[in-house]
Amino acid sequence: MGKRAYWYGHAKKMCKRYHENTNSLQELIFKSAIDSTIDEITKQENGKVKLQVINMVLLDQTDNITSAARKVNYSPDTVYPWISEFIKRVGEKAGF
Secondary structure, three states: OOOOOOOHHHHHHHHHOOOOOOOOHHHHHHHHHHHHHHHHHHOOOOHHHHHHHHHHHHHOOOOOHHHHHHHOOOOHHHHHHHHHHHHHHHHHHOOO
16 A cells, blocks of 8 residues: 555545635635535446545544445445545645
8 A cells, every 4th residue: 555645634634624614715726626526426436325425424524434334335445445535636636
């Protein structure tokens, strides 16, 4: 497994702040990157399920990975890469 990019933690933090009011330019860039990534995810195979998990774990923060996986009838090992890939795409779209 490769080392995470230096910006991964920052992108994850910004995803968790998605529903907050955005005032700064950086936050608006991240919100745009998140919206664009959501659009991409919905077009993928199982996109609706992936987005449910991403919402529960990252955006709405109502569940942890295990409980979110259980709610959509997948294993945590299956859904963890979905969340990781989402964060990476958001970071890339935000310019990292």
